[in-house]
Amino acid sequence: MSSDFSTSSSATQFSPDQLYDFINRRQSIGLLVEPAPNTAQLELAIAAALTAPDHHRLHPWRFITIQGEQRIAFGELLANSLAEGGEIDPVQLDRVKQHPMRAPMILVCIMQDHPHLKVPHYEQVLSCGAAIQNLLLVLQSQGFSSMWRSGAAAESAHLKRALGCAGSDEIAGLVYIGTASKEIAPRTPLNVADFLSDWQSES
Numbered sequence: 001m002s003s004d005f006s007t008s009s010s011a012t013q014f015s016p017d018q019l020y021d022f023i024n025r026r027q028s029i030g031l032l033v034e035p036a037p038n039t040a041q042l043e044l045a046i047a048a049a050l051t052a053p054d055h056h057r058l059h060p061w062r063f064i065t066i067q068g069e070q071r072i073a074f075g076e077l078l079a080n081s082l083a084e085g086g087e088i089d090p091v092q093l094d095r096v097k098q099h100p101m102r103a104p105m106i107l108v109c110i111m112q113d114h115p116h117l118k119v120p121h122y123e124q125v126l127s128c129g130a131a132i133q134n135l136l137l138v139l140q141s142q143g144f145s146s147m148w149r150s151g152a153a154a155e156s157a158h159l160k161r162a163l164g165c166a167g168s169d170e171i172a173g174l175v176y177i178g179t180a181s182k183e184i185a186p187r188t189p190l191n192v193a194d195f196l197s198d199w200q201s202e203s
């Protein structure tokens, strides 16, 4: 059955099985190569992020791209952030410096907190997480792969300051984006019954 209402589930061009299959095929890939999305492709993914469930429409998110040569400076920023947090192992610091080279593009996803009487901080974090999942799926639909990471520096005050975060903002993720260079094995399905139950009243 078709419908003119764009929000009706029957208006979708996917069958439920096709949509599930598409979502199930998303898998994180740690090492990604060129190409990365172009501006139009990235903007479509961000547009999808902006449709995430969002209590009181606070838009608790902000996205920053890092690509090309900027990845070198960003690697230094990550290492400096760890050092500020007390890391002194030069091997670890050097390893973190190289992290941004694992993909041609990194999207820093920031949960931009909007203090609100009815929308607690954790709800805004959840909204931002939903936004990120939306963008991962649109990137996948365009043939790209990704990996959502936090990494050791995500909670660093030094990194947050450098990214212009306010005190209650969170770095929700560094999403590494690019193209997979090889196939990976499909994920092992979980058993739905392990996670789904019927609530029964006590009376």
Ligand SMILES: Cc1cc2nc3c(=O)[nH]c(=O)nc-3n(C[C@H](O)[C@H](O)[C@H](O)COP(=O)(O)O)c2cc1C
Pocket: 026, 027, 028, 029, 147, 148, 149, 150, 151, 152, 172, 173, 187
């Ligand atoms: C908020 C968040 C932070 C994450 N940080 C890391 C990380 O720093 N390093 C990592 O290896 N995986 C991290 N992951 C997990 C991967 O993104 C990925 O979900 C996991 O490896 C499972 O793979 P899949 O996405 O293919 O199911 C993080 C996931 C989330 C949601």
